Amino acid sequence: xxxxxxxxxxxxxxxxxxxxxxxxxxxxxxxxxxxxxxxxxxxxxxxxxxxxxxxxxxxxxxxxxxxxxxxxxxxxxxxxxxxxxxxxxxxxxxxxxxxxxxxxxxxxxxxxxxxx
Amino acid sequence: xxxxxxxxxxxxxxxxxxxxxxxxxxxxxxxxxxxxxxxxxxxxxxxxxxxxxxxxxxxxxxxxxxxxxxxxxxxxxxxxxxxxxxxxxxxxxxxxxxxxxxxxxxx
Numbered sequence: 187x188x189x190x191x192x193x194x195x196x197x198x199x200x201x202x203x204x205x206x207x208x209x210x211x212x213x214x215x216x217x218x219x220x221x222x223x224x225x226x227x228x229x230x231x232x233x234x235x236x237x238x239x240x241x242x243x244x245x246x247x248x249x250x251x252x253x254x255x256x257x258x259x260x261x262x263x264x265x266x267x268x269x270x271x272x273x274x275x276x277x278x279x280x281x282x283x284x285x286x287x288x289x290x291x292x293x294x295x296x297x298x299x300x301x302x
Numbered sequence: 303x304x305x306x307x308x309x310x311x312x313x314x315x316x317x318x319x320x321x322x323x324x325x326x327x328x329x330x331x332x333x334x335x336x337x338x339x340x341x342x343x344x345x346x347x348x349x350x351x352x353x354x355x356x357x358x359x360x361x362x363x364x365x366x367x368x369x370x371x372x373x374x375x376x377x378x379x380x381x382x383x384x385x386x387x388x389x390x391x392x393x394x395x396x397x398x399x400x401x402x403x404x405x406x407x408x409x
Contacts, residue, residue: 221398223346231338231346231389233398249397250303283345289336289391290357292345 188212188291190284195296198274202300206269208284208293215265216240221289222258222269224280224298234258234282237267252278274300304329304392308401314409321377323404325390330371334394337366337375339386346389350375382408 194206208220219242222234235258238245246258257270267284281295305328315321325335333353338346348357350366353373363378377384385408390401 229387229403231391231400231403233391233400236396236398247396288348288351288393289338289346290348290351292347295345 188286190286190291190293192282192284192293192296195282195298197299197301199302200274200276200300202274203270203272204274204298205271206282206284206296206298208267208269210265210267210284210286213286215260216262218286220258220260220267221285222267223283223285223289223292224278225283225295226280232280235269271298274298276300303397304331304395304399306390306392306399306401308390308404310404311402312405312407314407315380316409317380317382319380321380321384321406323375323388323390323406325373325401327371327373327392329395331392331394333368334392335366335368335373336391336393338389338391339384340389341386349388 189211191209198204217239219238221236224234225231234249236247237258237260255273260267279300281297283295284293307326309324335353337350339349340346349360349364353368354366365376367374388404
């Protein structure tokens, strides 16, 4: 059974950092292209970032709104994908989901609240 | 960036109705269009991929179609369990972009 479990969310002040983890199981993670997608309190979905597999040189892609502040990475030995979020802004407040296989599989999401 | 203009933003319909939701792409996206259903407190669920392909386990009353740059999700006979928010997504070009969503409610 495919599972994606996000952790690491919470309340953080503007300008601070947070790192999200998505632990996966049930599929060959090393071949997987992984995404992070977020959903604002207004329910708008926004694609955030993607990381491809080793065979694709771990290529990464970002939304303009997070480029230079967020970094997606992976550890194939742990079947996990990460989202390092720096210089957080109030507009980064959202539920963050990791997804796989063309957005066919989603985690349960983790809440990130950026507020002073 | 490719803009996905989704309409309507909300709609109410009766059980058994035929319902259609549309997304218009600002550039050519071929068939790189997916539809998602999201119920309160749940993660999005992919319903349609490649514009017209039904995802595994999705009821056959759901279908996807394309006419030029307009993409549609149709529910042939609305059931109570279909009440949700529906989103489209283009995945041909970075950044991938979602439509703003259509909230489907029971009349």
